[in-house]
Structure formats: C-alpha cells, structure tokens
Amino acid sequence: MINFHKDHKSLVNTSLSVFAGLSILIAVVPAYQMQKTQPLPSMQPMTEAQVKGLDRYISEGCVACHTQQVRNIEMDKVWGGRPSVPSDYYYSKKRMDVWRQSPSILGSERTGPDLTNVGKRQAGREWHLLHLYNPRSVVKESVMPGYPWLFTEKSEKEVTDKDVVVPVPAKFLRNSTRKIVASKEVLDLVEYLVSLKQPDMEAVYDFIPALKKDKPAAAGGTPAGLPDGSVLYSNTCAACHQADGKGLPGAFPPLAGSPIVNDASPETLIRIILQGYDARAEYGVMAPFADMLSDEEIAAIATHERSSWGNKAPAVTPEEVKKVREYIQTLNQ
Incomplete structure (x- = not known):
C-alpha cells in the first residue's frame, strides 16, 4: 500500500x-x-459578411455583456421560443485558426439582453447602426457604451453614393455639420446581428395536428394486426429522428442502437412517446403524443423502432401501451 x-x-x-x-x-x-453536431434543417450557412461580423462581435467584447443562450426556464421565454440546443451554434463553432478554438458566444452575464433572437426582435439595420454609434439615441436608459470608432465623419461633399449614412440625431453629434458614415466593419457586425434568429424547429411538428386524419394505413396491416409502424414512423418521427433512425447530432437523439429502444422492457420507450421528453439539454424538446396517437399506433411505432436499423427487441402490444397510459393517468390524478 x-x-x-x-x-x-x-x-x-x-x-x-x-x-x-x-x-x-x-x-x-x-x-x-x-464535433459531431449537425445543423438544423432550417439553418442557413453564414455569409462571408456575417462571419466577419461574428469576429468583430468577439473582438469588441460584446460577449462580456450579452448572452446567446435560451435556458429551459420560464424567465428565458422572452429570449426565444425554445431552449437552445448544440445545433444552434453549428456555424459559429468553427476554429478561428490552428491555435485558437472557436470563440464562446454563449456568454455568462446579461448586463444587456440576450441576442439569440435579436434578428427577429429587431430586424432593422438602421436601428442597429444607431444603437452601435450611440445606444442612448434609440434606448434612453441604455448603459451600453457606444462604438464611434466603427464610424467615420464626413462632410456633405465627401459623402458618396456608396456610403451608408447613419441618421444620428443632432444632439448626439459632436459636429452637427458632419455626416456619420458606417464602416465596412460595423456593417458586417450588423449583418451578423440581424442574422441571429433562433432556427425554427416547429416545422418538424407541423404534421401532428392532422396526424390522425392523414395517416395512411398499411395494406393488410402487420402480422399482429397493428397499423403499419414504418408509415406511422415516417409521418410522426422521421422528421426529427431521421428515416435511418440516426437522429440529428446536437438536436435529436438516435434510435438506432439506443439502449432505451432495445431494452427488454418497453415501458420507458412507451412513456417517452406518451409524455414527451425534455431531460437532456443537448437535445431538443420532444412533444407528447398521448393525445395524438392511439394505443395501437404507439405499439406499431415502438415495434418498428425496436426491430429496425439493427435493433432487435421484442414487439410491443397495445395492451402494454394501455397499461402504461393508465398508470400515467393515475399519477396525474
């Protein structure tokens, strides 16, 4: 010892x-x-101007006072429609160079408001230019410092058609005879700010309200007499978990090889389908299907998941689903 x-x-x-x-x-x-995180289907790659704007956002120290993260708590609902997931940061996580990791834009302090969805809350480029030149020109009570060095002053004769003139109120000008012109750097920064729009994940649930009316039935059903689980899966689950069951890293978990899906007891899988799931911060919130799918439909979907993509678990019966559903209802009473 x-x-x-x-x-x-x-x-x-x-x-x-x-x-x-x-x-x-x-x-x-x-x-x-x-590193395996993938972008959400609705996301668009950042443009060259937006990438330069992100670099400027970091270099000017905006991360010291602004966050870009929506937490799964009531007070954060004002900043976005859903909690943030790793996929939201797919295009901003690239390494700066060989020696430097991607800059952290999550932030840890909200001296100023969260910017996750600022492109939707405030889409006007002119507003952002005024705000960056002198925040008090648009928000009287703002404590944010101005960034006048990102602008140049020109006389009326020096201004050209290519210049972007910022209509700064006279009381915020050092010389009322001069025009405030935005630099390329601040224009890139504004392009980045207006691009900050929380990617929509609601589209993957668009089919849910009409699920029962529009679901196609399988010819002859399965040997157990259930609806076609593969069709139901395609209509209900594939938008998130993908047709191959591999999910979307950083957004939706894989079902292929999942220990929950392959568990000898299907209880946990059934409960997740019935109640939804919101227990892992790295994944998006799964909607509950208790009021949208019958016991037979859930049994068919679960059986399909437990017998596809290399999964080899016993089939699920409607009776098992019914038992779990009744148990959940008892707990909620």
Whole structure:
C-alpha cells in the first residue's frame, strides 16, 4: 500500500493521473462528441459578411455583456421560443485558426439582453447602426457604451453614393455639420446581428395536428394486426429522428442502437412517446403524443423502432401501451 504521507513522489504522480483522467472525462471527451453536431434543417450557412461580423462581435467584447443562450426556464421565454440546443451554434463553432478554438458566444452575464433572437426582435439595420454609434439615441436608459470608432465623419461633399449614412440625431453629434458614415466593419457586425434568429424547429411538428386524419394505413396491416409502424414512423418521427433512425447530432437523439429502444422492457420507450421528453439539454424538446396517437399506433411505432436499423427487441402490444397510459393517468390524478 502506498503511504502518501511519506512517499511524496507517489502522491504527486497519483494527483497528476487523477487530474489528467478527470480532464479527459470532463473536457476532452465531451468536446470530441460535440464535433459531431449537425445543423438544423432550417439553418442557413453564414455569409462571408456575417462571419466577419461574428469576429468583430468577439473582438469588441460584446460577449462580456450579452448572452446567446435560451435556458429551459420560464424567465428565458422572452429570449426565444425554445431552449437552445448544440445545433444552434453549428456555424459559429468553427476554429478561428490552428491555435485558437472557436470563440464562446454563449456568454455568462446579461448586463444587456440576450441576442439569440435579436434578428427577429429587431430586424432593422438602421436601428442597429444607431444603437452601435450611440445606444442612448434609440434606448434612453441604455448603459451600453457606444462604438464611434466603427464610424467615420464626413462632410456633405465627401459623402458618396456608396456610403451608408447613419441618421444620428443632432444632439448626439459632436459636429452637427458632419455626416456619420458606417464602416465596412460595423456593417458586417450588423449583418451578423440581424442574422441571429433562433432556427425554427416547429416545422418538424407541423404534421401532428392532422396526424390522425392523414395517416395512411398499411395494406393488410402487420402480422399482429397493428397499423403499419414504418408509415406511422415516417409521418410522426422521421422528421426529427431521421428515416435511418440516426437522429440529428446536437438536436435529436438516435434510435438506432439506443439502449432505451432495445431494452427488454418497453415501458420507458412507451412513456417517452406518451409524455414527451425534455431531460437532456443537448437535445431538443420532444412533444407528447398521448393525445395524438392511439394505443395501437404507439405499439406499431415502438415495434418498428425496436426491430429496425439493427435493433432487435421484442414487439410491443397495445395492451402494454394501455397499461402504461393508465398508470400515467393515475399519477396525474
């Protein structure tokens, strides 16, 4: 047995080993897994101007006072329609260069408002230019500093057709005879700000209200007499979990190889389908299907998931679904 009280060398080596192991487990492994994140279907790649604007956003220290993260709590609903997921940051997580990791835009302080959805809340480029030149020109109570160095002053004769003149009120001008012209840097920054619109995930649920009316039935059904689980899966689940069951990294979990899907007992899978799921921050919120699907339909979907993409778990019966549904109803009474 090692005596750490006297064997200082062993103590140091053991401490270093534990530190290295924890660093790999807590930092390196999650960082590696995050590299597999994929963009949401509704997302568009950032333009060259928006990428330059992001660089300017970082260099001007905007991250010190503004967050870009919507948490799954009531007070954050004002900043976005849903909690943020890793896929939201797909196009802003690129490395700056070989030596520098992508800048953190999540932020940790809201001295100013969260900017996750600022492109929808405030889409006017002119407003952003005025706000950046002197925030008090558009928000009287603002404590945000101005960024006049991102603008130039020109006389009436010096202004050309290519210049973007900012209509700054006279009381905010140092010289009322001069015009304030936006630089290329601040125009890029504004392009980035107006592009900040929380990607829509509601589209993947558009089919739900009409699910029961529009679902096609399988010819002859399955051997168990259930509806066609593959068709129901395509109409109900594939938009998120994908047709191949691999999900979308950073947004929707995979079903292929899932221990929950392959569990000998289907209870957890049935409960998730009935109640929805919102327990893992790295994935989007799953809507509940208890009021949208019958016991037979849920059994057919679960059976399809448990027998596809290499999954080999026993079939699910409507009776099993009914039992779980009744149990949930009892808990909610």
